[in-house]
Structure formats: structure tokens, C-alpha cells
Amino acid sequence: MGSVDTSGLPPLFEHCIDDYRPMKVICIGAGISGMLAAMRFPQRIQNIDFKIYEKNEDIGGTWLENNYPGVRCDIPSAAYQYTFESNTQWSEYYATGGEIQNYLRRTAKKYGVYRFVKFKHQFRGATWHADQGKWEIKVKDLVSGTEFSDYCDIYLSATGILNKWKWPEIEGIETFEGKKVHSANWDPETPLEGKDIALIGAGSSGIQILPNIQPHAKKVDHYMSGKTWISPIGFGSEELKERGVVGNFKHSKEELDKFKDPKEYMEFRKKIERSVNESSLITIFGTQTQQDFQVINHDAMKKKLEKKPEIMAALEPSFPPGCRRLTPGPGYLEALVEDNVNFINTKIKRIVPKGIETVDGKVREVEVLICATGFDTTLVQPVPILGEDGVNLNDVWDPTPECYFGMCPPKMPNMFRFLGPNGGPGTGSLIHLIECACEYMIKCVQKMQREYIKSMVISPEANARFSAHVDKYFTKTIYTQPCKSWMKRGKEVGRVVTLWPGSCIHATVAFANPRYEDFKYVYTDEVTAAPFSWLGNGITLAQQQDRVTTAYLDTVDKPPIIHAEDETDTELVNKVHVPGLL
DSSP states (O other), X not given: OOOOOOTTSOTTTTOOTTOOOOEEEEEEOOSHHHHHHHHHHHHHSSSEEEEEEOXXXXXXXXXXXXXXXXXXXXXXXXXXXOTTOOOTTOSBSSOBHHHHHHHHHHHHHHTXXXXXXXXXXXXXXXXXXXXXXXXXXXXXXXXXXXXXXXXXXXXXXXXXXXXXXXXXOOTTGGGOOSEXXXXXXXXXXXXOTXXXXXXXXXXXXXXXXXXXXXXXXSEEEEEOOSOOOBOSOXXXXXXXXXXXXXXXXXXXXXXXXXXXXHHHHHHHHHHHHHHHHGGGGGGBTTSHHHHHHHHHHHHHHHHHTTTOHHHHHHHOXXXXXXXXXXXXXXXXXXXXXXXXXXXXOSOEEEEETTEEEETTSOEEEOSEEEEOOOXXXXXXXXXXXXOGGGOBHHHHTSSOOOOBTTTBOTXXXXXXXXXXXXXXXXXXXXHHHHHHHHHHHHHHHHHHHHTTEEEEEEOHHHHHHHHHHHHHHHTTBGGGSSOOBGGGTXXXXXXXOSBOSSOHHHHHHHHTSOOGGXXXXXXXXXXXXXXXXXXXXXXXXXXXXXXXXXXXXXXXXXXXXXXXXXXXXXXXXXXXXXXXXX
């Protein structure tokens, strides 16, 4: 027989359908999200070149960077871990930051995350090159000081929501002569014992710091000009009530020994995660559940502040609990009423070399100044990220940051962001949501790889429809009530830009099936003229290489059994009723 002439056939005619094209993925950040990407992307995607650039010296992100006194998670430990890696031996119900960081390190080593990470490498910007279908990622080696570019098909952003800390904008802060430290950049050598200390801020960090420095300080001047709820009920607090404890508890040796049985621990974990997931019911404004929750918070705060009722009057907000991120803060209210703590709600005029001057002209001298004043919440990117036609992401997000499904910014092809605008959970398991977002991204990359898609970007119409839904949803929630919150970029009134429009479990269902029709596509040269040539030569790699072709029999999903095999035909007929027939 003569040879077959293939000269006029599509470029991929001799290609096996599952011989996927190579893809390079670069992820910025090695915190919880970046670690997950390093574990899942290489597992799920064939023929992948995966790399992470991380500015720090180790993995961990938030839990590496934050080591101030009292730092811990306000989500129960059992619900703040990867679904596939349960730590049965958490020492406390609400784990400390150090224990969480140790868990992350162990997990990173176990699943080989470190092999993908370039540490001490700082992200300096990104530029999309449409002709190549590639992102140019600019990076600075913080050890050598050199800057270089790396190129990839897919750019993942895993830098978190709150990552860029800043000093408060207070006149004279640079003139302070004592020890000055920010909670997000804590110096472990900060002197506390017997010192006169000023603590500015009562967000989640300040609330955790106060009860941990109060027993050591000679005096603490705590400056808090805003209002906030300090809740007796946090995420997963039903377990505290069942055990008759307040704030937190340590797991006993007997309980930890019992948890070594995977089935025992999984039952406990399911119980706690279910409790955490149910907290979304308090977010719908005006419901009886929400109103009852506000009464509980009011009564609990009032009781704990009986010794100094003026603090209650200064602290209690008019907005509902949860409008700002709700912080339980075990020990905070108790510390406020201690004799060596001065609660000061008079606004600060300026910082002077020896202390702080308030607007009433009073100067209070201190030796240590702790600023627990949070992060930059504007979502302004600190470096240029240039997408379609060179447009800067900061311009795309001015005045309103939008991100389809919290992952895909407009005009940014082949970019996926973990916890992007409207991609974070207001309630529920953060890590479970991140895992589901990661699987969504993987499905998109697999589609691009399989079908020889050069680029995919969310369409303007789909993005606008999603944003309209987001805004409509939040009108019924506590989040749009007037309160200054990082969920609204530090504004009292404005668009909710950080949270997913629904519960965490709601998001995981939404992420399960990407709406590919919402994207615009550009195809590679191989399939431009013949879009279905990616179907190839009609066989798979296993067939071509004479390997096992029956793997599908190892993962059979059986339908439910309705009747046993030994039932007689008469018994079966008697069970069956067809409408319209006797």
C-alpha cells in the first residue's frame, strides 16, 4: 500500500487528544493559597511547568509575617486547615499563629511545595503580551538585588486581601523617640515589662494584643476613636457553650489521644465546620436571627464593662454586629477594665517625641508606641499590572474594583486571583473556599491546554452582569449598613468589594461548574484555521503507547441499588407503579 498524504491536513492531525500542550504557570505568593496551587496544579494538570515567587524567606504568608503578642485565628482550628490534611493534634480550639505556621510548614514539606518556590524574590510587575499569549512577570532577587523577567501562560495572584501594612497617617509619627512598632511588622525585642505603652487601634490585631500586654505593662493607653462590637459569640462558639468555657480552651491529652483515630477526629471536624458554616444566617439584615444576635452582643459587652460603663457608651456602635469583621477577642473587654489600662476615645491630634497629644490638648507620655492600625484596604496595586492593550489594573479598578467570581479581573487575560474582589468569604471556612476556587482555575487551565486556547478573558457583559448581582445581593445584608470597614475599602458607605455574595458553601457550589460561555477566547495558530483539530488522530496516548486503557473501571460511580438481585420478578412488579397503568 502507498503512504498517506497528510500535507493538507490540520497541524494536529497526528496528535493524540490527551497529549496536552505544555503550559507554564507562575504564582505570586506562597501563603495558604499559593501553597494549595503548588499542591494541586501539578497534580491535576499534565505537562505543566509551575513556579512560585515569594518575597519572604519561607512559606506561610500571613502566619509567617504576623507574630505580635496574642496572634491567633478567630476560626476554630478544626475548620482552618486543608480538607485533605487534617491535623488531629491542634493544642487549642482557636490555634495561635505560631501553631498554624508550623502546620503549614509540615504540610508544605509533606506535599513537596518547597521544590516550586523561589524565596526572597519580590514581584515587581506584570505585562500581558497578546501576540505571544504570555505574561511577562518582573521579579527582583532580594539577595542579589538583580531584576529579571520570567514568562508564563498563566499568572496566578495569591498575595491575599490584606497584605500591605501601613503606618497611621498621624502628624509627627516620625518624631517619636521611644520604641515604635506596627502589629504587622512586629519586633520580638519590643520591651513590654514595666513600660508605659500606647496602643493605637482596636481592629482584630489590637483586640488580641491588649490582653497579652496588659499584665506586663506598667500602664497602657489604648486609643480607639471608632466604635466596634466585641462579640461573646465567634465562629464555632457553640462548642465553647457546650463545654461551659469562655473564649478558648486547650484540648486534653485524653481528647487528643482519641482524635488520633481518623474517624473520631473527622466526626469532630464535621461538627465544627458545620457550626462555622451556619454563621451566615446572622448576615441578613432585619431578620429575627440578626436582631437576636445584636441583643446578645449588647448584653454581653455591657456586663463585662460594668466596672467602667463609660467605655460601653463610647464603644457600642449603632451598626449591627458583623458589619465590620466580627472579632470575639477573648480577654479584651476584661483587660479594658483593669486599673492599668486607660481607654481613650478622644481623637489623636499628633504624636510628639515623648508621647501622644489628643485634640483636647492633653499630652500622655509613653515609652513604647504600638500601632495596630491595619493594612492598606484600597486594593490599589503597588506595582504596574498591564493587561489588554497595556491597560493598568489600577485604572480598570478605578473607581470600582470588579472581579468576575472573585477570580477573573476584566481586561486581564489568563490571570486568576485567589480572594480577589468579591471573592472572600464573609462567613464559613476560608480554606475550603480557596480549595474550590483553585479547582475552578484548574478546570479553566485544563480547557485552555486541551483545546489549544491561547487566551481567555472574562467578557465585559458577563462581568457587568455578575457585578450587578453582587450589588443587588448585598442590599439585604448587614454589610451595607453604615460602618467603616475594610470590606468597603475603609469607607463607611460604599460598595462591598471583598466578600462573595453569599455564604462560603454557596460559593463552593457556584465554583463547581465554570460558565465557559462567559469568556472570550483567542486560539493558538495550530487550531485557528481548524478549531476542532485538537481532537487529533482519533486515539489516546495510552492506545498509541500500548498502555492500560481500562482505568475507567477503577473509578466506577455506581448508581444506587433499588432492589436486591435475589428479588423475584413478581416481587419487583408488585413494587413498581407506572402512572396510567393498572
